[in-house]
Amino acid sequence: MGLLSHLWETGGKDTEATAWRIPLLATDGATYKASRRRTMILPVSTWPEAARKFASAYPPGRVLDERYAAAGEQMLAALTQWGVAYPGLIVEIERDEIPERGLKPIAAEPEQVTGAILHEATLSQIALLEPELVNFCRQTRERARALFGLVVCYVASADSSWRATTKLAVKTKEGEKTVTLTPSLWLSDLRSKPWIFEADRATKPDRHRRRAQSERLHGRPRLQRDQAAAMGHCIS
Numbered sequence: 032m033g034l035l036s037h038l039w040e041t042g043g044k045d046t047e048a049t050a051w052r053i054p055l056l057a058t059d060g061a062t063y064k065a066s067r068r069r070t071m072i073l074p075v076s077t078w079p080e081a082a083r084k085f086a087s088a089y090p091p092g093r094v095l096d097e098r099y100a101a102a103g104e105q106m107l108a109a110l111t112q113w114g115v116a117y118p119g120l121i122v123e124i125e126r127d128e129i130p131e132r133g134l135k136p137i138a139a140e141p142e143q144v145t146g147a148i149l150h151e152a153t154l155s156q157i158a159l160l161e162p163e164l165v166n167f168c169r170q171t172r173e174r175a176r177a178l179f180g181l182v183v184c185y186v187a188s189a190d191s192s193w194r195a196t197t198k199l200a201v202k203t204k205e206g207e208k209t210v211t212l213t214p215s216l217w218l219s220d221l222r223s224k225p226w227i228f229e230a231d232r233a234t235k236p237d238r239h240r241r242r243a244q245s246e247r248l249h250g251r252p253r254l255q256r257d258q259a260a261a262m263g264h265c266i267s
Contacts, residue, residue, distance in 0.1 A: 032098060032099070032106065034053060035050060035053060035106065035109060035110075036102065036105070036106060036109075038050055038109075039105065039106075039108075039109035040105075043112075044113065046113075047112075047113045047114065050109070050115060051065055051066070051113065051115065055071060055095060055099075055115065056095070056096040056098065056099075057071070057091060057092045057093065057094060057095060057096060058074075058091045058094045058095070058096055058097075059091035059092045061092060063092060065115045065116075069093075070114065070115070070116065070159075071093060071094070071095050071110070071115060071116040071117070072089060072093055072094045072095065072120070072158060072159065073094075073095055073099070073100070073110070073111070073116050073117070073118075073119075074094065074095050074096065074097045074099055074100040075094060076097055076100045078120060079120075079185060079189065081184055081185040081188070081189075082120055082181055082184075084180070084184075085177045085180045085181035085184070085185070086177075087173065087174060087177040088167070088168055088174055088177035088178040088180075088181050089159065089163075089164065089167070090159075090164075090167045093159060093163060095110070095116060117158040117159075119158070120157060120158050120181075120185070120186070120189075121155060121156070121157060121158070121186060121189055122155075122156055122157075122158050123153050123154070123155060123156070124153065124154060124155075124216055125151070125152070125153050126149075126151075126152050126153075126154065127150065127151060128148050128149065128150050128151075128152075129148070129154075129216075130147075130148050131144055131145060131146055131147055131148070132223055133149075133216075133219050133223065134147055134149060134212065134219070135223070136218065136219045136222035136223050137212050137213040137214075137215060137218055137219045137222075138211070138212055138213075139196060139210070139211035139212070139213075140210070140211070143208075143210045144201060144210055145203075146203050146204060147201040147202065147203045147208075148201060148202050148203075149199060149201045149202075150201075150202065154214050154215060154216040155190050155192035155193075155214060155215050155216060155217065156215075156216040156217050156220075157181075157182070157186055157217040160216075160217050160220050161216075161220045161224060162224075164226070165224045165225070168226050168228070169225055169226050169227065169228055169229075170228065171228055172228045172230075175227050175228040178226060182217075186217065190215070190217075192213065192214045192215040192218075193213060193215040193217075193218045194213075195213065195214060196211050196212065196214075197211070197213075197214050198210070198211055198212075199212050
C-alpha cells in the first residue's frame with residue numbers, strides 16, 4: 032500500500048507503468064498483477080449499498096482487499112486513474128465489433144441484424160460480466176442468484192441504457208444500414224450467454240442448454256413474474 036501511495040503522491044498518473052508491475056491483494060488472500068485483461072474491482076465496501084449484498088457474484092480473486100479502501104480516497108482514485116481497477120460496477124466498454132449474436136438480443140427488430148456486424152461501439156456494461164461473471168456464476172445456483180440480484184436490485188435502476196434505444200450503423204454483406212438498438216451490452220450478454228446454473232449442464236447437448244437458457248430468460252411465466260416482482264421492488 033505504501034509504495035502505491037508514494038507513486039501517486041510523487042508522480043500521479045505518470046507512474047502508471049510502474050504501478051501495473053506491483054502485485055495487488057485480492058479478497059481471496061492471494062496477490063495478483065493487474066493487466067489489461069485482468070482489471071480489478073474496487074473493495075466491496077466502496078460499492079453502492081444496493082450492490083454489496085450481491086458481492087458473491089464476483090470471483091474473489093478479482094475484487095481488491097478492503098485494506099485498499101481503508102487507505103483512503105486517494106488510494107482508490109489512484110487505482111482507477113492508473114486503470115488498475117474499474118471506477119465502478121457499471122462501465123462504458125468499447126468494442127471493436129459486435130456480431131449478429133450480440134446484436135439480436137438488443138435489436139428492436141432482430142431480423143434486421145441477421146449477418147450484421149457493429150463496429151467500434153461504446154456500450155454500457157457490468158464490469159467483468161463477460162466472460163468472468165458469466166463463467167463464475169454458471170457454476171452454482173447461489174452465484175447465479177447473486178448475479179440476478181445484482182442486476183435487478185442495482186444495475187437496472189443505476190443504469191438506464193436498457194430502457195433506451197439508439198440508431199447505429201451496422202455492416203452487412205449488402206452494405207451499411209441503420210438499425211435501432213438498446214445500447215446495453217450487459218442486457219445482450221445476459222440474454223445470449225449461459226450464466227444460469229444448470230445441475231445437469233455437463234450432460235446436456237449445447238443446443239439443449241441454449242434452448243433452456245432462452246426459455247428461462249424469455250419464455251417461462253414464473254421467471255417473468257419473478258423478474259417483474261423484483262424490478263417493482265428494487266426500482267422505485
